[in-house]
Structure formats: C-alpha cells, structure tokens
Amino acid sequence: MTGLDALLADVGRAFPALRLLTDPTDREGYRHDETAYMEAGLPGAVALPGSTEEVSTLLRLASTHRVAVVPRGAGTGLSGGAAGIEGALTIVLTRMNRILEIDPDNLCVVTQPGVINAELKDAVARHGLFYPPDPASYESCSIGGNLGTNAGGLCCVKYGQTRDWVLGLEVVLADGTVIRTGGRTVKDTAGYSLTHLFVGSQGTLGVITEATLRLRPLPGPRATMLAFFGSLAAAGHAVAALTRAGLVPVTLELLDHETILAVDDAHQLGLDRAAAAMLLVESDAPGTAAAAELDAAEAAILAAGGTSIVRAQDAQEADWLRQARRLALRALERQGTVRMEDVGVPRARVPDLLAAIERIAAAHGVRCATFGHAGDGNLHPNLVFDRDDPDAARLTHVVRDEIFRAALDLGGTVTAEHGIGAARREWLPIQKGEGAVAAMRAIKGALDPLGILNPGRVL
Numbered sequence: 492m493t494g495l496d497a498l499l500a501d502v503g504r505a506f507p508a509l510r511l512l513t514d515p516t517d518r519e520g521y522r523h524d525e526t527a528y529m530e531a532g533l534p535g536a537v538a539l540p541g542s543t544e545e546v547s548t549l550l551r552l553a554s555t556h557r558v559a560v561v562p563r564g565a566g567t568g569l570s571g572g573a574a575g576i577e578g579a580l581t582i583v584l585t586r587m588n589r590i591l592e593i594d595p596d597n598l599c600v601v602t603q604p605g606v607i608n609a610e611l612k613d614a615v616a617r618h619g620l621f622y623p624p625d626p627a628s629y630e631s632c633s634i635g636g637n638l639g640t641n642a643g644g645l646c647c648v649k650y651g652q653t654r655d656w657v658l659g660l661e662v663v664l665a666d667g668t669v670i671r672t673g674g675r676t677v678k679d680t681a682g683y684s685l686t687h688l689f690v691g692s693q694g695t696l697g698v699i700t701e702a703t704l705r706l707r708p709l710p711g712p713r714a715t716m717l718a719f720f721g722s723l724a725a726a727g728h729a730v731a732a733l734t735r736a737g738l739v740p741v742t743l744e745l746l747d748h749e750t751i752l753a754v755d756d757a758h759q760l761g762l763d764r765a766a767a768a769m770l771l772v773e774s775d776a777p778g779t780a781a782a783a784e785l786d787a788a789e790a791a792i793l794a795a796g797g798t799s800i801v802r803a804q805d806a807q808e809a810d811w812l813r814q815a816r817r818l819a820l821r822a823l824e825r826q827g828t829v830r831m832e833d834v835g836v837p838r839a840r841v842p843d844l845l846a847a848i849e850r851i852a853a854a855h856g857v858r859c860a861t862f863g864h865a866g867d868g869n870l871h872p873n874l875v876f877d878r879d880d881p882d883a884a885r886l887t888h889v890v891r892d893e894i895f896r897a898a899l900d901l902g903g904t905v906t907a908e909h910g911i912g913a914a915r916r917e918w919l920p921i922q923k924g925e926g927a928v929a930a931m932r933a934i935k936g937a938l939d940p941l942g943i944l945n946p947g948r949v950l
C-alpha cells in the first residue's frame with residue numbers, strides 16, 4: 492500500500508462523505524493551471540473538502556503518511572503554483588465558497604477561500620462597500636488563490652495588492668493545526684505579522700480556510716478614457732509623466748500595438764488599429780473630481796506625445812472600453828500559444844523596460860505583445876508562438892531570461908503579481924540573494940518540516 496492509498500483509506504474512515512476524486516479522467520482536470528504549456532504531474536487524488544475540519548484532517552493524515560499536498564483554488568494561476576504533482580493529493584478549496592459575514596460597522600468581510608472574487612465584490616457592493624483587488628481574471632479566480640498569490644490587478648495603482656486588504660486569516664498548517672493570524676482590528680502589532688507571511692506564499696506554508704478582508708465605502712461611478720500613441724516610448728513616458736504630476740488614477744493600463752490588434756480582431760471594439768500603444772486611464776474620485784483628474788491626465792498625456800483621446804460617455808461605454816484590457820490575454824491566445832511573463836520595475840523605469848522588451852524580442856525574432864499594469868510598473872510581455880512551433884520552449888527560455896535580467900538591472904522584479912510558483916524558481920536567489928532565500932527556507936522548515944506542502948514551488 493502506498494502512502495497515498497493509506498491516506499485515502501484513513502480519510503474514508505474519518506469522513507466517508509468527503510468528496511474525493513480518484514478516477515484518472517477526473518484527476519486529469521487538475522493537472523494544469525493556466526500554464527498548460529508547462530510540464531505538470533497527474534494528482535494521485537483530488538479532495539474537495541467542505542470545512543476547515545476536513546482540511547485539517549487531510550493535512551494531518553498527509554503528514555502522517557508523508558504525502559505531498561497541492562492547495563488549489565480555481566486554477567487560473569500563471570506560475571504553475573496549483574499545477575499537479577505526480578501522485579500527490581490536490582486539495583481544491585472551491586466548495587468552501589460561503590461569505591460568512593459582511594460587517595459594515597467594522598468595514599470588513601469574513602469569507603471562505605472558494606468564493607470567486609467578482610462574487611465577493613458584488614455581495615459587498617450591495618451593502619455600499621468595496622473590495623478593491625481585481626485581477627483581470629476576477630470573474631473566475633478565487634479569494635483563496637488571490638491570497639495564495641497576493642494577486643494584483645487593474646486598480647493596484649491606487650489601492651495596492653491583495654495583501655493590503657487582509658486583516659486576518661484562518662490557516663491550516665502542514666500537521667493539521669489550525670491557527671488564526673488576526674481578526675477585525677485595523678491595527679494589530681502583536682508578534683510577527685503571520686498574515687502577511689501567508690499571503691503570497693503560494694500554498695507552501697499552509698492552507699487558508701478563512702479570511703477577514705478590509706473593505707471601504709463604494710466609490711461612485713468611474714470616469715474612463717483611452718489614450719492612443721504613435722510610439723510605445725511615448726506611452727511609457729506618459730505613464731512616468733502621470734506619476735510625476737502626482738496623479739493617482741484608479742487604473743493605468745497599457746496595451747501595445749500587437750495587443751490592440753489582437754483585441755480588436757477578436758472583439759471589433761473599434762480601437763485605433765494604427766496606434767503603437769494605448770493607455771486605459773480611469774478615475775473613481777468623488778463627484779466632479781473624477782472628470783478633473785482625467786482632464787489633468789489628458790493634459791499630461793498630450794504633452795508626452797499622446798495622439799488621440801476617447802472618453803466614455805456613460806457607464807456602459809466605460810465598461811466596453813475596459814473590456815479592451817480585460818480581454819487581452821484571451822484575444823492573444825486565439826492567435827497561438829502564449830507564454831505570459833510578469834516583470835515589474837520602479838514606475839519611472841517603465842519606458843526603459845518597454846524599450847528592453849522590444850529590443851530583446853526583436854533580437855530573437857520572437858513575436859511579443861506587451862500589456863499590463865503600467866501604473867504599477869508591472870508589464871506582461873506575452874511571447875506568441877505558432878501552436879506547432881518546435882522551438883517555442885527554447886526561445887521562451889532565452890527571451891524570458893533576458894527580459895528578467897533587464898527588469899532586475901532596472902531595479903525590478905521577475906514577478907510582480909503572478910508569483911514564483913514552479914515557473915521562475917531559479918530566479919529567486921538571483922533576485923533576492925542567497926541570504927534572503929536561506930531565511931525563507933528556515934521559515935518553510937519551521938512551518939512544514941516534512942516538506943509536504945506544495946514541494947518544489949517557490950523554493
């Protein structure tokens with residue numbers, strides 16, 4: 492009997508009703524996350540627990556039988572963090588999908604991890620409240636996955652990443668122990684900030700089974716505009732100019748020429764197909780301040796070389812313009828295999844990063860479409876290959892490594908929001924240094940001494 496068989500037998504005795512998938516066809520659906528081009532293992536079994544108690548028992552038994560565990564949310568991750576490990580137990584949290592309490596008096600919400608980001612946003616909005624983190628995948632990704640990756644999105648420039656909105660967590664440790672890291676207090680300096688440690692740890696330190704998230708009052712309708720440019724450099728300079736002008740729009744997103752064409756081909760949005768780049772700028776400032784913020788942004792953009800501006804006339808048109816950005820990845824995927832990267836630099840270096848990406852892709856003759864959260868200094872260069880290109884994997888490695896090096900040389904990071912996962916591990920010591928990685932290993936060793944939680948991811 493393997494360790495996994497023994498674990499499944501024990502689980503069956505403890506929780507006969509627990510949802511367990513053991514059929515190979517069912518398990519196959521949990522092999523990959525959104526990095527389908529990466530190699531991944533077939534999970535030995537997939538558990539879909541419905542309570543913290545079940546998660547705790549699963550982890551306790553996994554420790555007893557030395558079985559590796561992969562925590563998983565909706566599987567939309569872009570770093571291979573939730574991809575299967577051959578013979579391991581994948582624990583999928585999507586059935587733990589209840590919002591437990593919306594607390595307007597304390598501006599917070601208590602939720603299980605399987606709730607979809609958009610559903611949480613809608614639920615709190617009905618109370619006049621706002622949960623800002625909004626990855627472009629917000630209609631399909633889970634709060635647990637957002638916490639696991641410290642997800643970013645389209646409004647970090649004003650509101651920060653997922654980590655900035657977490658007050659406390661319930662976490663199941665590798666041996667099954669359940670801990671709480673915080674609660675509803677806005678300020679809490681008792682001991683180390685375990686909350687911030689678990690957020691972004693990609694399922695390597697514990698399984699998050701509940702979260703208390705900060706909220707704020709729902710802002711009014713957004714003012715939305717698109718700005719087009721004759722060169723990518725001008726768009727980069729406009730991003731820097733907006734920051735220099737002290738503007739903090741809620742959204743400041745960039746799409747390059749390749750991405751504009753792909754989105755327009757797929758969805759006929761009527762974008763300026765001749766433009767070399769486009770910025771999506773939005774303000775959620777109260778009342779007339781939103782229009783005033785866009786007026787100031789427009790002036791800075793035109794001074795930086797913007798060629799034309801389109802402003803949304805109403806909420807429906809704003810939503811339509813916003814779609815141009817949200818649909819970018821799927822539009823590119825219609826054209827071939829896409830390898831998406833996630834580099835970040837200090838905001839003022841965005842023009843340099845754009846130039847480096849263009850230069851590197853051209854030098855290798857690789858088609859690269861870049862879009863991303865330019866206002867955060869976070870760009871997604873997407874390498875687009877023919878589906879049957881035999882050289883795609885090799886070229887991806889070469890181009891991506893050069894882009895990573897360029898980002899680091901500009902004082903940046905190899906991943907701003909998708910995480911190291913399985914995809915970028917070798918770059919962690921290069922970016923952070925051996926000392927920092929040794930400190931991370933010490934933390935991992937203390938919390939997961941048997942190394943059962945998502946082994947081979949991050950570290």
Ligand SMILES: Cc1cc2nc3c(=O)[nH]c(=O)nc-3n(C[C@H](O)[C@H](O)[C@H](O)COP(=O)(O)OP(=O)(O)OC[C@H]3O[C@@H](n4cnc5c(N)ncnc54)[C@H](O)[C@@H]3O)c2cc1C
Pocket residue numbers: 524525561562563564565566567568569571572573584604625626627628631632633634635636637638639640641642643644645692693694695697698699700820821908909912945
């Ligand atoms: C079209 C598209 C657009 C995207 N846009 C963005 C974007 O704008 N910004 C952004 O940041 N990301 C984006 N992503 C990436 C992805 O959606 C996010 O990383 C998201 O946070 C993953 O959530 P998930 O529920 O799918 O998690 P999964 O992919 O299932 O898991 C992600 C990681 O979290 C861990 N994890 C999951 N649940 C738990 C838990 N309960 N406890 C502990 N660890 C857990 C997993 O082990 C894994 O390492 C995009 C993806 C797609 C496909």
